[in-house]
Amino acid sequence: MIYVHVPFCRSFCIYCDFYSEIPCGDGLFGDFAAALGREIRHRAGASGLGSGRSRDGLMADRNSVHTLYIGGGTPSVLPLSVLSAILNDLAAAGVDTDFEEFTVEANPDDIVRNGPGYAEGLAALGVNRISMGVQSFDDGLLKWMNRRHDSGTAVEACRLLRRAGMGNISIDLIFGASPLSDSMWKKTLEQLLTLPGGQPEHVSAYQLTVEPGSILGEMAAAGRYSEAAEEQCLGQYAYLCSVLRDAGYEHYEISNFSLPGYRAVHNSAYWSGCSYAGFGPGAHSYDAVRRERSWNEPSLKNYLAAPIPGSGGSEVLTDGQAAMERIMLSLRTAAGIPENELRHLAVRNAVDKMLSEGNLVRLPDGNVRIPEDRFFISDTIISEIV
Numbered sequence: 001m002i003y004v005h006v007p008f009c010r011s012f013c014i015y016c017d018f019y020s021e022i023p024c025g026d027g028l029f030g031d032f033a034a035a036l037g038r039e040i041r042h043r044a045g046a047s048g049l050g051s052g053r054s055r056d057g058l059m060a061d062r063n064s065v066h067t068l069y070i071g072g073g074t075p076s077v078l079p080l081s082v083l084s085a086i087l088n089d090l091a092a093a094g095v096d097t098d099f100e101e102f103t104v105e106a107n108p109d110d111i112v113r114n115g116p117g118y119a120e121g122l123a124a125l126g127v128n129r130i131s132m133g134v135q136s137f138d139d140g141l142l143k144w145m146n147r148r149h150d151s152g153t154a155v156e157a158c159r160l161l162r163r164a165g166m167g168n169i170s171i172d173l174i175f176g177a178s179p180l181s182d183s184m185w186k187k188t189l190e191q192l193l194t195l196p197g198g199q200p201e202h203v204s205a206y207q208l209t210v211e212p213g214s215i216l217g218e219m220a221a222a223g224r225y226s227e228a229a230e231e232q233c234l235g236q237y238a239y240l241c242s243v244l245r246d247a248g249y250e251h252y253e254i255s256n257f258s259l260p261g262y263r264a265v266h267n268s269a270y271w272s273g274c275s276y277a278g279f280g281p282g283a284h285s286y287d288a289v290r291r292e293r294s295w296n297e298p299s300l301k302n303y304l305a306a307p308i309p310g311s312g313g314s315e316v317l318t319d320g321q322a323a324m325e326r327i328m329l330s331l332r333t334a335a336g337i338p339e340n341e342l343r344h345l346a347v348r349n350a351v352d353k354m355l356s357e358g359n360l361v362r363l364p365d366g367n368v369r370i371p372e373d374r375f376f377i378s379d380t381i382i383s384e385i386v
C-alpha cells in the first residue's frame with residue numbers, strides 16, 4: 001500500500017485545516033516531483049523497496065494490498081507529466097506499478113478545466129478509481145464552503161471521467177452544515193444518483209466539523225457560525241443511509257457506502273491495520289509488523305530542500321495504543337471485530353454491557369459490530385469500550 005501526499009490546493013475550503021499551499025507556477029510541480037523521486041530512491045536504498053521481499057517491498061505485511069493512493073491537498077492540480085514521473089520513480093525503485101487499485105483524488109474544476117485529454121490521460125496512466133470532492137450539488141452551499149466548482153461542473157466532470165472509461169468513481173459529500181437544509185440535502189442525494197454514466201460506485205459522506213485551525217473555526221470563534229443542531233445532523237445521516245440503501249449501496253463503514261464489489265481497497269486496508277508507505281510532506285507510514293508509525297514533517301519548503309523520510313518523528317505503539325486503534329477502526333466497519341478479540345482488548349464487562357444495551361450486535365461469523373442505526377453515536381459507544 002503506497003500513499004503519496006500532494007500538498008497543493010488552488011483555494012482553501014472554509015472547513016479544512018489540512019496543510020496545503022497554493023502553487024505559484026508550474027515549476028513548483030517539477031520541484032515537487034523531483035523531491036518525491038529523491039524520497040522514493042532514498043527509501044528504496046534504506047529499506048529494500050523492490051528488493052523482492054514483497055510486491056511493494058516496503059514494510060509490507062502478509063495482509064497488505066497492492067494499491068496506490070494519490071491524495072492531498074488536490075492531486076488533480078498536478079499535470080499528467082508529474083503523475084507519470086511518480087509512477088516512473090516507483091517503477092525504478094522496483095515497485096510493480098500494475099496496481100490492484102490506483103486512486104487519484106480530484107477536484108471537479110480541474111477535471112473540467114483540463115478537458116477530456118486529462119481524464120483520458122489519467123486512465124492511460126492506469127488510474128482506475130477517482131475520488132472526487134463534490135461535497136454538495138447546491139451552488140449556494142458550495143460557494144459558502146469556498147469550493148471552486150459549482151454543481152454543473154461536478155456533473156460535467158463525471159461525464160468526462162465516464163467518457164474516458166473511468167469505471168470506479170467515488171463522490172465525497174458533506175452533511176450537517178448549518179446552512180444545509182433537509183430539502184437541499186434531499187436534492188443533493190437525488191442529483192448524486194442521477195449523474196451521467198450512472199450512480200457513482202462509491203460514496204463517502206462526512207459530517208461538517210469545526211476545526212479550530214480552519215476559516216470556519218475562526219468564524220465560529222467570532223460568533224459568525226454556529227454548529228448545526230444534533231437532530232439536524234442525525235436526521236441527515238439517517239436519510240443518507242436510507243436513500244443509499246434503497247439505491248443498492250452497502251454501508252460498509254460509518255462514512256462509506258459502495259455498490260457491491262466496489263469497496264475502497266486501500267482505505268479498507270487502513271481500517272484493518274495493514275502496513276503502508278507514505279511519501280510526500282506530512283505523509284505517514286506504518287509498519288504493522290513492528291507496530292511502528294513514522295511521518296514526514298509537513299513543510300513543503302523543507303521537503304523540497306531535503307525530503308527526509310520520517311523527518312517528523314516516529315513512535316512504536318504500546319499494547320494499549322494498539323488495542324485502542326484496533327477497536328476504534330474495526331468498530332467503524334460493518335464487519336466489526338471477532339467477539340473473543342474484543343473481549344480480550346476491551347475494558348472489563350464493557351462488551352456484555354454494550355450487547356445488553358443494543359449498542360453492539362452479534363454477527364453470524366462470530367464478530368460483533370455497532371448496528372447501523374447507532375453508527376451515528378459510535379464515538380460514545382467506543383469510548384465506553386476502550
Ligand code: SF4
Pocket residue numbers: 008009011012013016017018020072073074133
Ligand atoms: S478540503 Fe481539500 S481542496 Fe479544500 S482546502 Fe482542504 S485539501 Fe484543499
